[in-house]
Amino acid sequence: MSTVSATSSSTTAGQAKTTMTAESLLGSDFKTWLTLMTAQLRNQDPFDPVDSTEYTAQLAQFSALEQQVHTNDLLSDLITVSASNDMAGMAEWIGKEVRVVAPADYAGTPVPVHASPDPTAYRAELVVLDRYGTEVNRLMINTGESDLEWNGRDAAGHDVAWSRYSFEVESFDSDGELISTRGAEIYADVLEVQKSGDLYALMLPGGVSVGTEEISAVRSAEG
Structure with a gap:
């Protein structure tokens, strides 16, 4: 009798260990989990078999695990498709002109500039700086x-x-005091779109890189 009790105790401990192992494998490899459960059934104590309720619960757990793996695979596929669509959409920026705070290359023709002084400014000045x-x-x-x-x-x-x-x-108040200094915007051609992680960057002439959130206006290259 003591031998059977010892065996039963050992088996119960083994079942508990197997259950914890199965839980730790959630989201990992359900084939390994199935192998462990099969081994548990094959080596169970005939005097103390796995309770049918527990067995049903483990099968339900296995089914949920398998469904989770399939769901993760589907999500991965959707993310890949979404990323491809995003890149295709971003490619439409190429060939457009964007208005953004950035330097401009002067090559003998006037440079269009968009200025936005402080709303409370009494006087405003455009400051031109070299490189x-x-x-x-x-x-x-x-x-x-x-x-x-x-x-x-x-x-x-x-x-x-x-x-x-x-x-x-540069914006000034009525006393001539400087209120604020902010960058003026220019229009620049979008030459390329680059992706880094979840962010996109637009490449402008001269190797200038800007994020889409920095752009205030877009127009066709013909202006």
């Missing part, structure tokens, strides 16, 4: 949102070198 951040020119502009052109000349009225320039809008 090193040195001020090249400063122009009075409207205090309201407006489109204008920089003619490629410095403060002395001389033509500047063909190079890359950036633009800032």
Whole structure:
């Protein structure tokens, strides 16, 4: 009798261990889990067989596990398809012009600039900076949102070198105190779309990279 009790205790412990192992395998490999359950049934104590209720529960667990694996596979397929569709959609940006705060290359023709001074500004100025951040020119502009052109000349009225320039809008109050400084926007061609993780970046001339959230307007390349 003691031998049977010892065997029963050992078997019960083994069943508990097998159950915990099965739970730890959820979401992993249900084939391994099935092998463990089959081994449990094959080696069960004939004097203390697996309870039918427990056996049914384990089968239900196995069914749920298998369904979870299939669901994960389906989700992976859907994510792959979605990513492909996203990239195809992003490709439509190529060839468009986007309005964004970015430097512009001056090559002898006026550079269109979109300025948005502070809404409370009494006076506003457009500041032109060279590629090193040195001020090249400063122009009075409207205090309201407006489109204008920089003619490629410095403060002395001389033509500047063909190079890359950036633009800032400085807003002042009625006492001449600076309220804010914000970047002015230019239109640039989208040459390429790149993906990094879940984020997309638009590549502009000169190797400039911007995120789609930085864009305030889009138009066809013909303007």
